[in-house]
Amino acid sequence: MDALATPAVKLLGSRYPIIQTAMGWVSTSQLVIASSRAGAFGFLACAVMSPQEAEREMRKVLDAVDAPFGVNFHGFQPGAERIVDLVIDHGVKAVSYGRAPSPKLIAKLKAAGVLCVPTIGAGKHARKAVALGADLLVCQGGEGGGHTGVTPTLLLLAEALDAVQVPIIAAGGFRDGRGLAAALAFGAAGIAMGTRFMLTTDSPTPTATKQRYLAAEVNNIPVSTKLDGLPQRMVMNETLARLERTGRLAMLARGLWNGWRFRAATGASLPAFAKSAWAMTRGGGLSLPQALMAANAPMIIKRSMVEGKPAEGVLPSGQVAGLIDDLPSCDELVSRIVANAKERIGAF
Numbered sequence: 001m002d003a004l005a006t007p008a009v010k011l012l013g014s015r016y017p018i019i020q021t022a023m024g025w026v027s028t029s030q031l032v033i034a035s036s037r038a039g040a041f042g043f044l045a046c047a048v049m050s051p052q053e054a055e056r057e058m059r060k061v062l063d064a065v066d067a068p069f070g071v072n073f074h075g076f077q078p079g080a081e082r083i084v085d086l087v088i089d090h091g092v093k094a095v096s097y098g099r100a101p102s103p104k105l106i107a108k109l110k111a112a113g114v115l116c117v118p119t120i121g122a123g124k125h126a127r128k129a130v131a132l133g134a135d136l137l138v139c140q141g142g143e144g145g146g147h148t149g150v151t152p153t154l155l156l157l158a159e160a161l162d163a164v165q166v167p168i169i170a171a172g173g174f175r176d177g178r179g180l181a182a183a184l185a186f187g188a189a190g191i192a193m194g195t196r197f198m199l200t201t202d203s204p205t206p207t208a209t210k211q212r213y214l215a216a217e218v219n220n221i222p223v224s225t226k227l228d229g230l231p232q233r234m235v236m237n238e239t240l241a242r243l244e245r246t247g248r249l250a251m252l253a254r255g256l257w258n259g260w261r262f263r264a265a266t267g268a269s270l271p272a273f274a275k276s277a278w279a280m281t282r283g284g285g286l287s288l289p290q291a292l293m294a295a296n297a298p299m300i301i302k303r304s305m306v307e308g309k310p311a312e313g314v315l316p317s318g319q320v321a322g323l324i325d326d327l328p329s330c331d332e333l334v335s336r337i338v339a340n341a342k343e344r345i346g347a348f
């Protein structure tokens, strides 16, 4: 029996039960092409793209590889409806999303046969996500990168496996074949990794920024609410230390200004911007001050993740960065994870 031929592989159509997750400004077509060629299932980070950019990126992946891939979006981003239409029109295999999925958009995607793969960070959300239409569930434990909860990966996995019947993918803290073997033995149908895929030669993250991640230590990648009002795990650096010292009023003022600039960059009209801010406060469960801080975040993240100035921006990261010290290609990474997992599974 092939232990890696899990229900997730059957549903997603990838070679291996390994998902390359969506990471804003990291999971571009370049990374998705490389990860899906390697046999993983890649998600494009369209939640930070305009619909035009998302379409260009989808086309690049479709032109380059035969393998299936997915698109990540937020129900409240400007142009979410258009991105959903593009996903359907281009025959994209799956979508991923986090907070506040719009039931209307999910119903539309499901009617078109697109697989729905939401991420949850707390056990109490498992049943609701499935009731809303999840075909697979990614459970991201607190050690995971970017926005994250407090429940550790193994506890979250146990809660979700007890609560729902759909295949569950474990996320948060994975980097190797031992982790994949352990997740499968636990009852998961695969693993999803963000930080590990960012730290490959195929990700577009600038080299100077990757070096800061490689130097990070497990106990210096804390969770902070100071970037956008929601708990987010990031490598401690000069900017995060400064944000931690910043008062609420100064953050709100900066949020307003930068949110306005982000609106211009995404090409959203004023009504679309207002609608998206409103959706974030209502559907996204954010207060208005939090929504303003969230609008501020992209400018700060892009400093490090796009412009290559790791001290001037923040470094969203899983704690696993503290255990990563190399930059393989996606192909090398996936091959060694698969070989190592098979070895571990065979050892029983």
Ligand SMILES: Cc1cc2nc3c(=O)[nH]c(=O)nc-3n(C[C@H](O)[C@H](O)[C@H](O)COP(=O)(O)O)c2cc1C
Residues within 6 Å of the ligand: 021, 022, 023, 024, 026, 045, 047, 048, 072, 097, 098, 119, 140, 143, 144, 145, 146, 147, 171, 172, 173, 174, 192, 193, 194, 195, 196, 198, 315, 316, 317, 318, 319, 320
């Ligand atoms: C740099 C970075 C950016 C991220 N951006 C997003 C994002 O735009 N949307 C999203 O749903 N998750 C985002 N995440 C979370 C990841 O998709 C993934 O769930 C998480 O990294 C898994 O934990 P790991 O890093 O321990 O593998 C991000 C994570 C990182 C490290």
